[in-house]
Amino acid sequence: MIDYEKIERYCRGLMDEKERIQFEGEFNSNAELKAEVDFFRANMMDFIQHIKNEEERAHLLKTIKEKEGHFNAKSDDTKIIPIQRKLLRVAAVAAIILAAFYLFTPEPNLYAEYAIHEQVEIVTRGVDELPGLTKGVNAFNGKEYKEAIPFLQKYLENNSEDIEIQFTLGICYLETDQIEKALEVFNAQLQANTVFRRKALWYKSLTFLKSNDIDLAKETLRLVEPDSSYFLRAKSLLLELE
């Protein structure tokens, strides 16, 4: 039987010389073992490093998100215009007020920072005959969540199986502070194990964050799995909350 723990220690250089020479002798005369050593070296070494760097990656993502206000900003790095002393004082006072605001009301800002909703595509649905849905989706894409709700609800009366629109309605509830209704939608997606389950877990944590239930938000964020596309965002938010 192949000892994979031994293979790992060999590949990671954790064997002493005597053990290493003995192991090399072993796998040089055993093709099956040699193939496993080669596989480990080619695949698992990178992966171990990847697992090891998980926290560091989350810290980097936090910085990347903090700086996202500079995304596609018009370049202003060509000239630095001198600021008059008086103006500087005004800026300093404004900075202090802003810092105090951030210190005492962190969650709403965090929510706004992390609650970035994907636009809903209606072109792929072929729903020209459903103007109500088009209006609802357009309102959602235009961040007019309150306006979107009645259209989406009406559409779902006859299309209750459309989980994407159910989810979109859940986000509208969340954005209009209808916390219980939002949770109901996200929990239903989680329980039914739909393709949106990973997204539902992320949105459930955002719902708790918005309702200032920080412990539940953290608990939910810890459940986001590494293969979820929300994993790094979840790690980053968790770091902020902790």
Place this chain on the structure above:
Amino acid sequence: MPHPDQVYISALLNNDAEKIEEIYRLFSGKICAFVVSNSGSESEAKDIFQESLISIYSQAKDKEFELTCPFEAFLFMVCKRKWYNVLKSGRKKTETNLSSDVSHNAFADELSARTIEKEKRMKLLEQKLRSLGESCQKILNLSWKGMHMEKVAEACDVSYAYVRKKKSECIARLTKLIKEDPQFSELKYI
């Protein structure tokens, strides 16, 4: 001699906020224009840009990594490949405009291909790790994050000998799952 743009790679490796801001200021405009002119939105462009910085960081953690082209060309190619994967996945109705004002660079092309392939491999391995039992995940995660096996045994409330035997079984299972996945045979080693 390292490429002068290595400073941006170091910025990602060292989580240097000031330099990361500079990366946004200098390079995000072109990426945004590219995604938007290829059926995307500004918000999607931002996601692609941010994900690409993380992918480049992961690639740069490799000891053998060397930046052989301008950072802008490398970043642009990673973003471009990522965006095409989104378009290919069929989630977007496509109207593509392949041209860009970032000149083609063979080194950037090769480096970005390697970066994307590595990321695909890591995602697949993560997925396979998640499909192992809870105890296997715990043992592998703790030990690979650097915890000594004696401490792992303590954390799992089992003996040292047992935890080593168990770890070997867990790696064997993980290896088998990876090899059996059809996606694995499609991965390229660049």
